[in-house]
Amino acid sequence: MGLDIQEVSVRFGGLAALSDVSLSATEGAITGLIGPNGAGKTTLFNVVTGMQRPNAGTVRLDGRDLRGLSSYRRARLGLGRTFQRLELFGTLTVAENIGVAASIAQRGAIKARSRVIQEIQEELLEKLGLTPVADNRADTLPTGTGRIVELARTLATRPKVLLLDEPAAGQDTGETKRFSEVLHDLANDGLAILLVEHDMELVMNVCHSVVVLDYGRIICTGSPEEVRADPEVQAAYLGTVPAVATNA
Ligand SMILES: Nc1ncnc2c1ncn2[C@@H]1O[C@H](COP(=O)(O)OP(=O)(O)OP(=O)(O)O)[C@@H](O)[C@H]1O
Ligand SMILES: [Mg+2]
Secondary structure, three states: OEEEEEEEEEEEOOEEEEEEEEEEEEOOOEEEEEOOOOOOHHHHHHHHOOOOOOOEEEEEEOOEEOOOOOHHHHHHHOEEEEOOOOOOOOOOEHHHHHHHHHHHHOOOOHHHHHHHHHHHHHHHHHHOOOHHHOOOEHHHOOHHHHHHHHHHHHHOOOOOEEEEEOOOOOOOHHHHHHHHHHHHHHHHOOOEEEEEOOOHHHHHHHOOEEEEEEOOEEEEEEOHHHHHHOHHHHHHOOOOOOOOOOOO
16 A cells, blocks of 8 residues: 555656656655755656656556546545645645645535534644644745645645655754654654655654665665665765764
8 A cells, every 4th residue: 555656757858857767655654765956856756746747657546546647636545745845825824724725625514624624724733833823824934834834734635645845945953853753653643655855864864765866767775774875875975975873
């Protein structure tokens, strides 16, 4: 169960943005997707969410082939995504941002729906520590908090699979630490999480396994320790992967 990507390729003219990429994100696990700028990470998210048609390959959610389904249909089936460029409804409050997403995702009698929406709002404000800023307009928030709101808004659609595109960009150290705890909790709740992130410390701390893309190809898959020790990965990053911490 979860997300299964098989042999996906995407070409932009002469550029092979993705070549034969296969990976899966299983429920209860956090899978890291890393790689240098331009490696194809966001393109892969676009393929999974139906925003980019692949030249080849399949994407399955809980075994179901998503071919031909719109982004909206995929979201309804349980795909949730946050964007590399923070995208919030700026003139709405934090609570309203969550409420709008919840209301789009919910169906049923209006009355029952508004109660459910309120419950989802309160639960997520609490869970993500956003209660103090619930009534603040989204466009007045620091970027780090905005990232948390975007996550809350995505969670309001009750996804099974969560695709996070550089969610820690703009967060300070305290926010990132809290964020990693939130990710752990979400995985424990059974979500499948695919995490694109340049913050290597975060990736190494939270991911159960890591996939490394370089020029559209997977060059390494393994545990955080295996990936960090891999010479090809180190070469791709030109030595910017932090050294393995030793307890000696
Ligand atoms: N719509 C497009 N048309 C043409 N080329 C594109 C398009 N989208 C992405 N590319 C190119 O495809 C390659 C992969 O881009 P992508 O945005 O997926 O990389 P990324 O791994 O997300 O990088 P970053 O870490 O900088 O976000 C890059 O060379 C990029 O310029
Ligand atoms: Mg990107």
